[in-house]
């Protein structure tokens with residue numbers, strides 16, 4: 001292939017280093033060495049090529065690549081650019097779509113090393129429908145809150161799925177010590193009744209229709225999620241050092257109680273969430289964005305719980321931070337006018 005110098009970039013990537021992004025309309029061809037593509041775990045070797053749809057790749061060994069616009073490749077070697085373009089298009093054709101939104105995954109507990117199974121959503125299949133006034137994101141046919149907490153079936157260690165494997169060494173050592181040898185037995189004894197719940201669901205759903213079963217399963221999963229939230233909250237200081245996570249847990253718990261229509265428990269959880277958000281707001285060092293979001297939630301929780309004046313003050317405080325977030329600003333402004341109207345009427 002013949003190129004003009006300015007059209008092409010030749011890059012040498014050292015082992016385990018990342019190749020930067022490819023610009024739109026450009027193609028990267030491997031001249032020598034091997035690249036590992038993270039997203040689809042594919043190894044590419046000499047002669048392979050890809051375009052800007054690949055986020056980034058890591059060199060498995062020293063790798064030399066040439067990056068050039070597709071049109072220039074075609075110009076330099078007629079037929080080749082076209083062939084590359086055709087092949088790249090074929091790869092982009094959507095896979096036959098499966099409707100399944102979840103899959104099962106084996107997880108190894110960092111504390112007791114037991115393996116257990118969790119349900120996960122294919123995140124790329126989640127379709128956001130709306131965000132409600134407490135900033136709860138609603139998805140089409142999916143509720144990620146159901147599986148957001150992972151709880152080890154061996155020792156009951158619980159955490160958000162994203163933080164499950166990021167315990168600090170000190171916390172991990174403490175938990176391991178508490179877990180062995182009697183600790184583990186104790187944990188087994190303390191084990192939640194969720195296995196029974198599952199069996200129960202299967203028994204009860206035995207003679208009924210699929211729809212009943214799905215309804216029952218959803219309900220059961222909600223109860224498991226509630227139970228896991230309660231367990232995490234009870235053991236919060238053992239499992240987590242991030243104080244901001246506690247009010248979030250209570251708020252999520254309130255939403256789960258909403259879903260099972262337990263108003264009293266939902267209110268209780270909102271009271272706790274409010275208390276903990278107040279706590280975090282007054283005691284933690286927060287970025288401006290975090291302060292803004294927490295103030296909004298403090299206002300909203302006060303509002304929902306019927307403390308209108310406190311709500312009003314906090315909405316105003318939140319808006320006075322002038323953070324550029326259209327959605328929250330709009331919700332806060334609407335709430336301010338709503339409360340003012342209500343207070344005037346009284």
Ligand SMILES: [Zn+2]
Nearest residue numbers: 109112152155
């Ligand atoms: Zn465990």
